[in-house]
Amino acid sequence: MAAKTLTIDGKQISAEEGATILQAATEAGIAIPTLCHLEGVYDVGACRLCIVEVAGIPKLLPACTTRVVEGMDIKTDSERLRKYRRMILELLFAERNHVCAVCVSNGNCELQSLAYSNGMDHVRYEYNFPKWGVDTTHGLFGMDHNRCVLCGRCVRACWHIEGAGTKNVAGRGGKSRIITDLNMPWGEADSCTSCGKCVQSCPTGALFHKGSTVGEMERDRGKLEFIVTAREKKQWVAAD
Amino acid sequence: MQLDDLNAIAEKEKAAAKKVCLRTCMSAGCMSSQADVINKNLDAEVKARGLEGEVEVRRVGCMGFCGQGPLVGVDHDDGRHELFEFVKPEDAPAIVNSLKGGPCDVQRGDPQHPFFAKQVKIVRANGGIIDPESIEDYIAAGGYQALHQVLTEMKPAEVIEEITKSGLRGRGGAGYPTGLKWGTVAKSPGGKKYVVCNGDEGDPGAFMDRSVLESDPHLVLEGMAIAAYAVGADQGFLYVRAEYPLAISRLQIAIKQAKQLGLLGGGIFETPFIFNVDIRIGAGAFVCGEETALMASVEGKRGTPRPRPPFPAESGLWGCPTLINNVETFANIAPIIGRGADWYASFGTEKSKGTKVFALTGKITNNGLIEVPMGIPLRQIVEEMGGGAPDGRKIKSVQTGGPSGGCIPADFLDTPVDYESLTKLGSIMGSGGMVVMDDTTNMVEIARFYMEFCMDESCGKCIPCRAGTVQMHHLLEKIAQRKATLRDLIKLEELCDMVKNTSLCGLGQTAPNPVLSTLKFFRKEYEDLLQPDQFGPPGNGQPNPQSAPK
Numbered sequence: 046m047a048a049k050t051l052t053i054d055g056k057q058i059s060a061e062e063g064a065t066i067l068q069a070a071t072e073a074g075i076a077i078p079t080l081c082h083l084e085g086v087y088d089v090g091a092c093r094l095c096i097v098e099v100a101g102i103p104k105l106l107p108a109c110t111t112r113v114v115e116g117m118d119i120k121t122d123s124e125r126l127r128k129y130r131r132m133i134l135e136l137l138f139a140e141r142n143h144v145c146a147v148c149v150s151n152g153n154c155e156l157q158s159l160a161y162s163n164g165m166d167h168v169r170y171e172y173n174f175p176k177w178g179v180d181t182t183h184g185l186f187g188m189d190h191n192r193c194v195l196c197g198r199c200v201r202a203c204w205h206i207e208g209a210g211t212k213n214v215a216g217r218g219g220k221s222r223i224i225t226d227l228n229m230p231w232g233e234a235d236s237c238t239s240c241g242k243c244v245q246s247c248p249t250g251a252l253f254h255k256g257s258t259v260g261e262m263e264r265d266r267g268k269l270e271f272i273v274t275a276r277e278k279k280q281w282v283a284a285d
Numbered sequence: 286m287q288l289d290d291l292n293a294i295a296e297k298e299k300a301a302a303k304k305v306c307l308r309t310c311m312s313a314g315c316m317s318s319q320a321d322v323i324n325k326n327l328d329a330e331v332k333a334r335g336l337e338g339e340v341e342v343r344r345v346g347c348m349g350f351c352g353q354g355p356l357v358g359v360d361h362d363d364g365r366h367e368l369f370e371f372v373k374p375e376d377a378p379a380i381v382n383s384l385k386g387g388p389c390d391v392q393r394g395d396p397q398h399p400f401f402a403k404q405v406k407i408v409r410a411n412g413g414i415i416d417p418e419s420i421e422d423y424i425a426a427g428g429y430q431a432l433h434q435v436l437t438e439m440k441p442a443e444v445i446e447e448i449t450k451s452g453l454r455g456r457g458g459a460g461y462p463t464g465l466k467w468g469t470v471a472k473s474p475g476g477k478k479y480v481v482c483n484g485d486e487g488d489p490g491a492f493m494d495r496s497v498l499e500s501d502p503h504l505v506l507e508g509m510a511i512a513a514y515a516v517g518a519d520q521g522f523l524y525v526r527a528e529y530p531l532a533i534s535r536l537q538i539a540i541k542q543a544k545q546l547g548l549l550g551g552g553i554f555e556t557p558f559i560f561n562v563d564i565r566i567g568a569g570a571f572v573c574g575e576e577t578a579l580m581a582s583v584e585g586k587r588g589t590p591r592p593r594p595p596f597p598a599e600s601g602l603w604g605c606p607t608l609i610n611n612v613e614t615f616a617n618i619a620p621i622i623g624r625g626a627d628w629y630a631s632f633g634t635e636k637s638k639g640t641k642v643f644a645l646t647g648k649i650t651n652n653g654l655i656e657v658p659m660g661i662p663l664r665q666i667v668e669e670m671g672g673g674a675p676d677g678r679k680i681k682s683v684q685t686g687g688p689s690g691g692c693i694p695a696d697f698l699d700t701p702v703d704y705e706s707l708t709k710l711g712s713i714m715g716s717g718g719m720v721v722m723d724d725t726t727n728m729v730e731i732a733r734f735y736m737e738f739c740m741d742e743s744c745g746k747c748i749p750c751r752a753g754t755v756q757m758h759h760l761l762e763k764i765a766q767r768k769a770t771l772r773d774l775i776k777l778e779e780l781c782d783m784v785k786n787t788s789l790c791g792l793g794q795t796a797p798n799p800v801l802s803t804l805k806f807f808r809k810e811y812e813d814l815l816q817p818d819q820f821g822p823p824g825n826g827q828p829n830p831q832s833a834p835k
Binding site for chain 1: 570587591592740741742743744745746747748749751752753754755756759776779780783786787788789
């Protein structure tokens with residue numbers, strides 16, 4: 046495999062052929078914000094937070110699904126990108142009912158950290174205040190649709206790591222929601238193995254362990270990566 | 286099946302033709318006004334008068350003048366053509382009576398009207414003439430000759446060369462050169478390849494593809510077979526939305542007939558070429574017209590788009606190279622092969638060749654389907670063919686390209702209709718919806734309508750489109766209700782910019798277009814609805830025009 050050399054934010058780096066811009070940047074110590082990206086499952090380019098500017102290409106490209114090309118000149122942190130990222134985060138906060146103060150993931154939430162790190166200090170858009178329910182029919186876990194950002198990580202983890210295919214997306218547009226089996230209460234879903242991988246993968250407090258109180262949810266994403274690495278590369282080494 | 290057999294079918298069909306022909310439009314529009322009863326009554330009337338020896342009663346596809354339907358056309362033995370409009374089932378005796386010169390007070394259309402006279406019919410040449418449920422009719426009109434020619438006389442590369450030379454560009458909206466796309470799929474490595482026909486037409490006010498599928502299904506099948514031969518595919522999928530039951534049933538009939546005659550399936554025209562076509566019925570999600578979402582849907586998955594590259598030409602259905610073209614694109618293929626690329630390229634402009642079918646609707650006197658050469662000035666379409674706005678009103682703007690397009694103000698009616706000129710005005714050709722608006726139309730309301738459509742039809746995968754359209758719709762509603770200030774307008778413009786630049790697929794990237802184009806040309810209508818801002822002028826030191834002294 047030939048290595049590619051490229052420039053990210055003015056820094057000359059080399060990357061493996063076939064690597065994504067996100068992988069190349071992460072390896073070079075350049076952080077690009079992501080939300081739908083999850084180590085271990087394939088990328089879908091849905092959250093648009095990792096969009097970058099590539100010289101010579103008028104369109105903005107998602108770093109998680111765009112492969113590196115020799116000589117690419119990439120900007121990950123322009124004024125324009127920062128503005129778009131803040132707007133995307135604002136839109137997410139306005140979309141559902143993200144109330145950090147009463148959330149199990151307060152302090153352990155990727156949406157919250159992204160808002161901090163991207164300088165989103167207030168929301169200029171009208172809050173939708175939708176009426177979403179909470180599904181606590183499962184013995185171990187719960188799903189609070191009010192905190193869901195529809196990143197689809199749980200869906201991908203369930204299909205591609207656990208192989209159960211319990212979670213999926215139903216509905217369209219702003220009415221999209223994560224469903225269990227054929228839109229039944231989680232507790233009645235036959236296909237669910239109660240493995241908890243979806244809970245591990247969730248970036249917010251939408252999927253949680255029952256019994257956790259406010260601010261208690263910590264996740265161990267390394268487990269997901271460990272399983273995938275073990276399965277695909279036959280290496281039983283936990284990612285740190 | 287060989288060429289002789291094909292010609293024999295055509296000859297037999299022509300020999301059986303009767304001197305006079307009564308044609309009833311059997312497309313969805315006329316069918317909804319009892320066209321099938323009209324046809325039955327005509328048939329009964331002809332039989333009752335013992336005229337079956339000389340008068341044929343034929344069920345045909347769309348004649349185009351949909352606003353005046355149901356339509357009945359008459360071909361007289363002296364070569365005269367007549368057209369009856371707004372026909373009712375009880376008009377049958379009078380129409381049959383008129384064949385012998387009897388009195389008839391059914392409204393007559395004028396076949397010489399600019400609506401018909403200015404059309405150049407390539408895609409719709411058989412529309413309203415042949416019976417879409419009869420393959421023999423299609424063969425008698427020259428059908429499947431092009432496929433024979435391709436399979437027996439041309440190499441795949443020569444077919445692609447011919448399509449490239451014709452200058453045909455994709456009729457689904459973006460206008461990508463068809464020959465180039467075919468060439469890419471042909472060159473992509475891989476044993477298994479697919480051809481997909483995108484019949485997921487969903488733009489408000491558009492019904493071109495439906496009409497082509499309903500009126501001439503074999504034309505599309507023949508185009509797909511030629512494409513499959515050119516790119517090396519043996520399996521095709523016709524993706525049609527479930528809202529088009531008549532188109533689906535006629536396609537099913539057409540596929541069955543073509544298979545029975547050996548024009549689809551294995552060993553077509555006794556060559557090694559194999560091509561099978563299956564229909565895939567879409568559940569009616571607008572986003573499934575986007576090619577990557579369409580492919581996901583064909584594979585049985587949730588119809589959501591994915592980032593490109595890889596493009597379908599390289600990695601499409603089940604990872605195989607896949608050619609996706611629109612219904613109208615495929616319908617152009619057989620005529621191009623049959624009559625030559627140079628003939629086709631003689632229509633249209635330098636960069637936009639051939640003809641384009643438009644669904645002319647909205648506040649216009651003559652609405653229906655028209656096929657016109659590219660480059661025709663918009664004014665000719667709207668004022669001469671369409672007859673202008675009804676009730677003597679003035680035309681204010683023309684919306685082209687549906688939710689991905691924009692509104693062209695009346696000042697620009699002399700613009701030639703081609704890909705580049707429309708893009709320059711902030712609109713697009715799109716698949717061919719053309720909605721005319723008169724001076725009573727509220728442009729903010731139009732923008733709100735299209736935004737509501739995009740909001741409902743967003744697949745929900747990427748955030749800018751899913752949540753951005755909701756907020757844009759909020760803001761447009763607020764403006765329309767006179768509750769917004771200049772701050773809201775600025776917010777709306779910012780959102781347009783963001784959603785356009787960051788969305789994952791074409792649906793989100795173009796969703797702001799109706800807002801942007803109405804803001805560009807009709808900004809005052811927005812500003813007139815704004816309220817003074819209680820917090821003073823918005824940021825950046827810009828003065829608030831509301832508080833400025835008049």
